[in-house]
Structure formats: C-alpha cells, structure tokens
Amino acid sequence: MRAIEINDGLILTDLPAPELKEGEVLVKVHATGVNRGDLLQAAGHYPPPPGASEIMGLECAGEIADPGDTGRAKGEQVACLLAGGGYAEYVAVPEGQLMSIPQGLSTTEAAAIVEVACTVHSNMQLAGLKAGDTLLIHGGAGGIGTFAIQYAKALGVTVAVTAGSQEKLQLCEELGADILINYKEEDFAEVMKNKCDVILDIMGAKYLEQNIKALAMDGHLVIIGMQGGVKGELNIGRLLTKRGSISATALRARDLADKARIVADTEKTVWPMIADGRVKHQLSTTVPLDQAAEAHRLLKEGEVTGKIVLTVA
Amino acid sequence: MRAIEINDGLILTDLPAPELKEGEVLVKVHATGVNRGDLLQAAGHYPPPPGASEIMGLECAGEIADPGDTGRAKGEQVACLLAGGGYAEYVAVPEGQLMSIPQGLSTTEAAAIVEVACTVHSNMQLAGLKAGDTLLIHGGAGGIGTFAIQYAKALGVTVAVTAGSQEKLQLCEELGADILINYKEEDFAEVMKNKCDVILDIMGAKYLEQNIKALAMDGHLVIIGMQGGVKGELNIGRLLTKRGSISATALRARDLADKARIVADTEKTVWPMIADGRVKHQLSTTVPLDQAAEAHRLLKEGEVTGKIVLTVA
Structure with missing residues (x-):
C-alpha cells in the first residue's frame, strides 16, 4: 500500500x-x-x-x-x-x-x-466543565480551539479565547466566543484574573503562571500541549488559595x-x-x-x- | 468567656x-x-x-x-x-x-x-482514591498522617509513608502502613517511582519534583500543606507523560x-x-x-x- x-x-x-x-x-x-x-x-x-x-x-x-x-x-x-x-x-x-x-x-x-472531539470532550469531562462556567481556550482559531469554542457554547458555557491576530479573533467570535483576547496586545491573565473555571491550554510552561492567575476558585487548568515549553515555575501557594487543579493529558x-x-x-x-x-x-x-x-x-x-x-x- | x-x-x-x-x-x-x-x-x-x-x-x-x-x-x-x-x-x-x-x-x-477526617476524606474523594490503589502519605506519623493511614487501609488501599525516624515509622506500621520510607535515609521518589495513584502531600515546593516522579499513570498529587515552600519547578512534560493531576486545597x-x-x-x-x-x-x-x-x-x-x-x- x-x-x-x-x-x-x-x-x-x-x-x-x-x-x-x-x-x-x-x-x-x-x-x-x-x-x-x-x-x-x-x-x-x-x-x-x-x-x-x-x-x-x-x-x-x-x-x-x-x-x-x-x-x-x-x-x-x-x-x-x-x-x-x-x-x-x-x-x-x-x-x-x-x-x-x-x-x-x-x-x-x-x-x-475525530481527534479534536475526543481530546476536547475527554478533557472537559475531566475538568468537570458545566453550564454557567467560564472557559478560557488558548489558540482559539486552531484545530482544537475552533472545535472547543462550539462545543463549550453548546454546553451553555461562557467562552474566552486568545489568538494572535484580529482575523483569527473574528473567526472565534463567529464560532460563538464571548471574550476575545489578542495575546500580542493584552495580558490574558489580567483580563481573566480569577474568572476561569476551566482553562484549556496548549502552551505549557510559558503560560503556567498566567494561567494560575486566571483560575477562579476551584478552577481547573488542563494542559494538552507544550508549545511554550516543558518546565515552568508553579506557585503552589496561589494554587492552594484557589483550591485549584492542574492536569496534563494526552490521548x-x-x-x-x-x-x-x-x-x-x-x-x-x-x-x-x-x-x-x-x-x-x-x-x-x-x-x-x-x-x-x-x-x-x-x-x-x-x-x-x-x-x-x-x-x- | x-x-x-x-x-x-x-x-x-x-x-x-x-x-x-x-x-x-x-x-x-x-x-x-x-x-x-x-x-x-x-x-x-x-x-x-x-x-x-x-x-x-x-x-x-x-x-x-x-x-x-x-x-x-x-x-x-x-x-x-x-x-x-x-x-x-x-x-x-x-x-x-x-x-x-x-x-x-x-x-x-x-x-x-474532626479536622483530619474532613480534610483527608474530602481530598481523597477529590483524588478518586479507591480499593487497590497505592497511596503515598508524607509525614505519616503526624495528625493528618496517622488518620490517613487508617482511613486508606479501611478502603483497601496499599499505603506508603514517609517519616524522619525509625520510631515514627514503627507507629505508621502499627497503624497499617505497608511501605515505610525514612526520608533521611532514602529518596522516596526512587522507592515509589511511577507507583503512586495518589499522593497526600504537606511539603509543597520541596517535594514537587519528587512527587511527580512518584506518580503512576493517571496519578493525582494532592497538596494540603506547604511546609517545604511555596514555589517549585513543575516539569509539565513529565506530568503529561503520566496524564497526572495536581490539586492544592484547604478546608x-x-x-x-x-x-x-x-x-x-x-x-x-x-x-x-x-x-x-x-x-x-x-x-x-x-x-x-x-x-x-x-x-x-x-x-x-x-x-x-x-x-x-x-x-x-
């Protein structure tokens, strides 16, 4: 063959x-x-x-x-x-x-x-995503992101996304995203500080500190990619104050x-x-x-x- | 009064x-x-x-x-x-x-x-501890540890503990602990490498790297104390390879x-x-x-x- x-x-x-x-x-x-x-x-x-x-x-x-x-x-x-x-x-x-x-x-x-559906659904189940939650999706215009926006909106979730251009953010908005963040112009951790019940992350180390800042009480950070590096500093004190969880998974x-x-x-x-x-x-x-x-x-x-x-x- | x-x-x-x-x-x-x-x-x-x-x-x-x-x-x-x-x-x-x-x-x-029972039970529920699992408890002879050993044995769990003296380890053994590790003499991460379905940790930053090494596939590290510091390096790559989770909580x-x-x-x-x-x-x-x-x-x-x-x- x-x-x-x-x-x-x-x-x-x-x-x-x-x-x-x-x-x-x-x-x-x-x-x-x-x-x-x-x-x-x-x-x-x-x-x-x-x-x-x-x-x-x-x-x-x-x-x-x-x-x-x-x-x-x-x-x-x-x-x-x-x-x-x-x-x-x-x-x-x-x-x-x-x-x-x-x-x-x-x-x-x-x-x-197939891959995005199984990846996003299994990870959002792990994180306990439910109607009324706020979800932050990094790379909203990519293969994972474009699916995850629609999936989360179908569940009744408020969706925030990051992307690197106005054009990509516009696509995210058309798919239903509620909060659009151009990471080249804004610090997502400031915009979403203490607001995210769940974060779907593909950046790994580079975003670790900002992601923890963005977590809400009992929030859950799910890392499925490490495009921003493998090793990062974890502020356990901040995580504990929020009773936060971090999972890193692969299918x-x-x-x-x-x-x-x-x-x-x-x-x-x-x-x-x-x-x-x-x-x-x-x-x-x-x-x-x-x-x-x-x-x-x-x-x-x-x-x-x-x-x-x-x-x- | x-x-x-x-x-x-x-x-x-x-x-x-x-x-x-x-x-x-x-x-x-x-x-x-x-x-x-x-x-x-x-x-x-x-x-x-x-x-x-x-x-x-x-x-x-x-x-x-x-x-x-x-x-x-x-x-x-x-x-x-x-x-x-x-x-x-x-x-x-x-x-x-x-x-x-x-x-x-x-x-x-x-x-x-009261406090140890509510703390240990709520965290072991969060981590999904179940019969047949292996649980590592740091500070096995302390207030949390002495309770957690007995609680986990009652659930049908294999229990490993760390403590700093032979006398403390003997108490842990009397309470039912299966694997006894004197942290002054042995590296618990080597003894328990890839074996722990759940870890109940009170040390925070100091043990973060070793705890991740000790996690089994789909393992869950639960941090309830930071006696060993607040900020530590997290190897996300290693966590992802194990599909591991970390939670930090307080009651x-x-x-x-x-x-x-x-x-x-x-x-x-x-x-x-x-x-x-x-x-x-x-x-x-x-x-x-x-x-x-x-x-x-x-x-x-x-x-x-x-x-x-x-x-x-």
Missing part, C-alpha cells in the same frame, strides 16, 4: 498493508487529519506507543475493507481514532476506536473532527479500554451537536497524501485556521 | 461570648484540636476568612448551650468543624458543621479527629454549603470506620486551654506523633 514514511523528509513509499490483530478491522482510508502530534513525530519527538504503527496519522475516516473477527460489515463507513497509521491507504483499527460518520459530514470532513498512550470509553462517550455527546448544527466541522484545507510535507509546513507556520486533512483515496 | 488571644504570645483573656447568626448554634467547648493552621495564624500568616471568628481553633467538641433558631436540643453533644473560634469557652457554629460524637469516643478524643475558606456537604459526607463515611474500630483516634497529648502556648510549642517542634488537644471545660 502507499504510505508516508519519515525518512529525511516525508516520502510517499510502498509498504505492506497492516496485519489484523484480534478485535481489529482493516480500514481503507479516505482521508486523515493532520495534527501537531504528527509534526512532533516527524521531528523525532513523539514516538508511537508500544505496538502501534510506526506510520503517522492519529485519526481518519474511510470504509471497512476487512472486518476481521468483529462481525462488522465490509464497506461500512467509519471515522477512527488512531494510535498511528493514518498516513496510508490502509490502517488496522481496534473496534472500540470506530465511530459512525457524523450525520451531514463527508468522510473528509469527519477525518477533521495517544491511553490503553484500549480507556480509548473505547472516550470514543463511545464522544460519539454519544458530540455527534448529536454536529447533527443539529451546534457544532460545525472546521476543515479548512485538504492536501493530497503525497504532499504531506506541504500539509506539515502549513500547520507549522501557524497561518491556517481550523484543520488540515490529507486526502488518500 | 475565657478565650486565647494572639497578643505578643498566646494570652488567656476575657472576651464577650459570640452572638449567633441565623442557622448557628452556640457550643460550650469541652476540647479543641490544635492544628498547623493555628500555628500559622498565631504567626500572622493565616488570617481567618471574612466573617469568621478572630480566635484560633478549627475544630472542637462540646455541647449545645443555645440552639438558636435551629431546633436542635440544648445539651446535645456535638463535634464541630470550625472556621475559627475553638480556643474559647463558647463558639458559634453553623448547623451544617455539626457532627455527632463518633461512637466510642469521648468529646476530647472527638475534638482530635477553611470553603463556603457554608461546601463545608456542610463535606461534613455530612465525612460523618457518613468515616464515623462507621471509627465505630467498628477500623480507625482509631490518635489523640496523643492534652493540654489545658490556658497553656495553649505550650501546645503550640509541642506541635512546632515536631516531636509529637498524632494530635494535641486543648481541654477547655
């Missing part, structure tokens, strides 16, 4: 199709989402968990080419959460990581929403049972929000699989709003 | 008895527990929350002298969680912070267990509804553990109220295991 290999760049090559293990189906990939984790893996910083495919690609949509021992129907269209392997014509997927295609979406659009290394639980719960909660229009896909750009390097360049440069998807079949 | 005032030392003085607000009862104090928060308040570092008594004392037991508008019976024996005011003959207590005297305990023994500043919920839940969960002998009080020393300064000295020097209680009436 055709697949992208990391070999002094991203090279389209011919590889053997994956062999199915117990409880897995073979999916013929129509489209696969591009995530920051793929950039990290291409740079050698994010090795796949033990037993996972060495190929990049954390989500895809397509059709079942071989149902293995699962009793699924050949040809069934599915969206898939992957531990890896999406940048290829075929991928082996544990049955617990299969979702239906959300009503009204194409497979290409579906491939843009990829979770075990099969944990992923199956998250996938089922995300489908149950988020897919209806898509079906009735409260949450719209944020697919912004499609790029053919053989131009994966160009897709990575677009994401790295940070000028894309929403998601980039590689089209395969 | 007689009460202890902070005035260039701890001085027994005469103060007006407190006036009751709506929903409060007046309790005639028999005994009041001594906590590290009292030491901090005496040193000027832990002011009472707005509206609370200026007098020290975070827990007591005694009898209802005036039921106010609550419909309680005059003379009823009660144990009380306080925002302050225990170092006195009388204290006003919101009804939601009244508990029964645990079966088999004297009022003096009950005054030694005193919680609002009335929150305290009432914790008090009711603690009585329901912990009092039966005391009644059937799974958890024993750890009252080690009683000191008359007028010698409060001596009680503080004993706690500060750190040579006491278990709890110190001031006897009032």
